[in-house]
Amino acid sequence: MKTFPYYELNHDKADSVEFFRGDDSDTKPHFHRCIELLYITGGSVHCKVNEEAFPCKKDEIMFVRKCGIHSLAPAPRYTNFVIIIGPQYSSDFAGIFQNKTLPAHLADRTFNRTLLPHFHALDKQKNAPALVKKGYIDIIIGSLLDHYERVPATPTPNIGTIVSALNYIDMHYREPLSLESLSSAFGYNKYYFSRLFNTYIGESLNGYINAVRVRNLVAEAKRAENPNLSELVFAHGFDSMTTFYRNFSKYYDRPPTEVFRQK
Secondary structure, rough: OOOOOOOOOHHHHHHHEEEEEEEEEOEEEEEEOOEEEHHHEEEEEEEEEEEEEEEOOOEEEEOOOOOOOOOHHHHHHHEEEEEHHHHOHHHHHHHOOOEEOOOOOOHHHHHHHHHHHHHHHHHHHOOOOOHHHHHHHHHHEEEEEEEEEEEEOOOOOOOOHHHHHHHHHHOOOOOOOOHHHHHOOOOHHHHHHHHHHHHHOOOOOOHHHHHHHHHHHHHHHHHHOOHHHHHHHOOOOOOHHHHHHHHHHOOOOOHHHHHHHHH
């Protein structure tokens, strides 16, 4: 099954500070404009941030800067604390991380354990005001910056355009969409826009649009009691059953009816 990074609109849309415990999540490649920290509290997980792959073990931290493509796979089990800092709340660090950033793998376990009380404090105060949460996060990020040597940050020019295009696709995937219409809507030459999109997403624009259609079609079909495939196909922007089956088969190795039954 082919995978490529999805843009997580829900995190950027919320633009908040999120903190939660996690375990054994097998997370496909995705990105958002939030800073994300994973503190591994037990077990081991295979991490990938952009092109860097590494195992993360107990008391190690995975750091993801804004728009970093990241994924997780249990190895074989793990537990963690997760902090997701929305764009508004990460403004304090915007200038700091513009040219240099923290390493993706923060592996000094002895030092990391000194920060663990702040993670536990966030865990105990899930309903605290955002300003209180931000205070703990400022301490954590500030301490990491003081301890770890920063590395060059990969520039992300035009990321705002790509995010706007992804938002547009999420809102209009049921409608006819094409490279020509989207590049024109965003004021770009279609060849340049195509290269720009592929650079960030690792997939052609049309391929991404159809993947979004497949994903949403499957989600809707699973919620329905007796889904009608042909109605769903045309309601989700596909122009033919052939186009749907061609794109569906990229991501599933079983028939649609069998996939729909897996609630």
